Every structure is written in structure tokens, then in C-alpha cells.
Amino acid sequence: MPARGAVNRSTLRQQIADALRDEVLAGRLQPRVEFTVKQIAEQYGVSATPVREALFDLSAQGLLESDQHRGFRVREFTVADYRSMVDARALVIDAVFRGIFDGTGTVHGLLVTHQAALVSVRRRAEEAARAARGGDLDILIGYDLRFWRELGAVVGNPYLTDFLHRLRVQAWVFAVPYLRGDADVRDWLWNGHPELVEAIAAADGDAVRTVLDAYHAHGLSWADRLAADDPPHPGHHEG
Numbered sequence: 001m002p003a004r005g006a007v008n009r010s011t012l013r014q015q016i017a018d019a020l021r022d023e024v025l026a027g028r029l030q031p032r033v034e035f036t037v038k039q040i041a042e043q044y045g046v047s048a049t050p051v052r053e054a055l056f057d058l059s060a061q062g063l064l065e066s067d068q069h070r071g072f073r074v075r076e077f078t079v080a081d082y083r084s085m086v087d088a089r090a091l092v093i094d095a096v097f098r099g100i101f102d103g104t105g106t107v108h109g110l111l112v113t114h115q116a117a118l119v120s121v122r123r124r125a126e127e128a129a130r131a132a133r134g135g136d137l138d139i140l141i142g143y144d145l146r147f148w149r150e151l152g153a154v155v156g157n158p159y160l161t162d163f164l165h166r167l168r169v170q171a172w173v174f175a176v177p178y179l180r181g182d183a184d185v186r187d188w189l190w191n192g193h194p195e196l197v198e199a200i201a202a203a204d205g206d207a208v209r210t211v212l213d214a215y216h217a218h219g220l221s222w223a224d225r226l227a228a229d230d231p232p233h234p235g236h237h238e239g
Contacts, residue, residue, distance in 0.1 A: 026176075082226075085170055086223065090212070110154060110155055121154060122197050124146050125197045137179055144172075
């Protein structure tokens with residue numbers, strides 16, 4: 001949030017929502033910890049109105065739950081919820097990249113006319129993969145979210161891209177408490193971003209499906225690992 005300078009209310013509302021989402025993704029704002037509009041307004045030194053609007057926005061995105069009398073808390077997703085997210089994002093990704101799969105050449109044509117954007121997507125892919133291999137969760141989350149949003153903007157329907165972004169944020173919110181402190185975290189952070197970019201750039205539908213099928217299986221495999229715990233404990237153990 002800016003320390004000085006005038007901002008309109010809608011901008012402030014978005015800044016607060018973004019800051020709180022980052023707190024959740026960083027694991028600093030955790031499930032079961034309740035907070036009020038007043039507490040957040042005091043924390044950021046702003047009035048209650050944009051904070052209330054930001055909290056309702058995050059609730060509408062499925063990241064927060066609210067109680068009329070007790071305030072807000074981060075939504076606590078279950079392993080079953082996560083498994084549903086993985087299946088849902090696979091369907092949305094298929095829809096985003098349908099032009100490659102059906103052999104129309106539509107996606108290839110878009111990439112030819114968006115070479116600058118593709119350069120940026122490749123850079124995000126390389127950084128995300130590097131962070132995943134190194135087990136650097138904080139860096140990975142930022143690059144991973146930007147990678148999928150930028151890639152979707154180049155090849156897909158913007159409404160589908162927005163929905164995919166929401167699913168990915170929810171999946172990370174679920175995953176973060178389990179991944180932090182996990183000694184095997186590098187084994188469970190997907191790093192196939194560069195392979196996906198190259199397959200899409202080549203408009204190779206078979207190669208794209210191979211990468212995405214492996215990504216889907218990776219997410220479900222991690223869910224199976226969590227489900228095998230009795231019960232699963234955040235902090236003991238994708239993204």
C-alpha cells in the first residue's frame with residue numbers, strides 16, 4: 001500500500017484486498033484466526049469502508065468466511081475441496097487451450113502476433129520452475145500465478161483466465177499451510193512451466209496434453225498423500 005499520495009476508494013479497496021491475499025498466501029494470516037474490519041483498518045491505517053469492501057470481495061472469491069458477530073477468518077479448505085479444485089482447473093485449462101488441442105491453429109496464430117507477451121511468459125516459466133526446484137515457496141507462488149494469468153491472456157478467453165486464476169489462488173491457500181516446513185517440499189512443487197510454454201509455442205497439442213496430464217496427476221498424487229495422513233496436519237507436508 002502506498003505511504004503517500006491520493007488514491008480513490010476503489011483503488012484502495014483493491015490494494016487492501018491484494019495485501020490481505022498476499023498475507024494469506026504467505027501463511028501469515030491463517031485459518032481459524034478471526035479478525036475484524038476495525039483490526040484490519042487499524043493495521044493499514046485506513047478507514048473501515050474500503051477494508052469492509054475488500055473483505056467482502058475476498059469472501060466472494062471463496063478465500064474468507066464471515067460471521068456476522070465475530071468477524072472474518074481465512075477459509076479452511078479440506079483435502080476433498082483441493083481434489084475438486086484440481087479437477088476443476090484441469091477442465092478450465094482444457095477450455096483455455098482448446099485451440100491447440102483441436103488443431104485449428106488458432107493458438108499458434110495468436111502466439112505469432114504476441115511474441116513480446118510470449119517472451120514474458122517464458123521468463124515467468126523459467127523463474128517459477130527455478131523456484132520450485134529450489135523449494136522457494138514465496139517466490140514460486142508469485143511467479144506461478146503470474147505465469148498462468150499471462151499465458152491465459154495470450155491464448156485464451158479472459159473470463160476463463162479469471163476463473164482459472166481464482167481456482168489457483170484457492171489451491172495455493174489450501175496448500176501453503178501443508179507445504180511450509182515440509183522437508184520434502186521440492187518433491188511436491190510442480191516445475192513443468194517451461195515445458196508447457198514450449199509445447200504451446202509449437203502448437204503441439206499432444207505435447208501440451210502430456211504436460212497437463214502430468215500436472216493434473218501430480219496434484220492428485222499430492223492430495224492422496226495428504227489423505228493418507230490421519231488426519232492431515234498443515235505444516236507437516238503442491239502448488
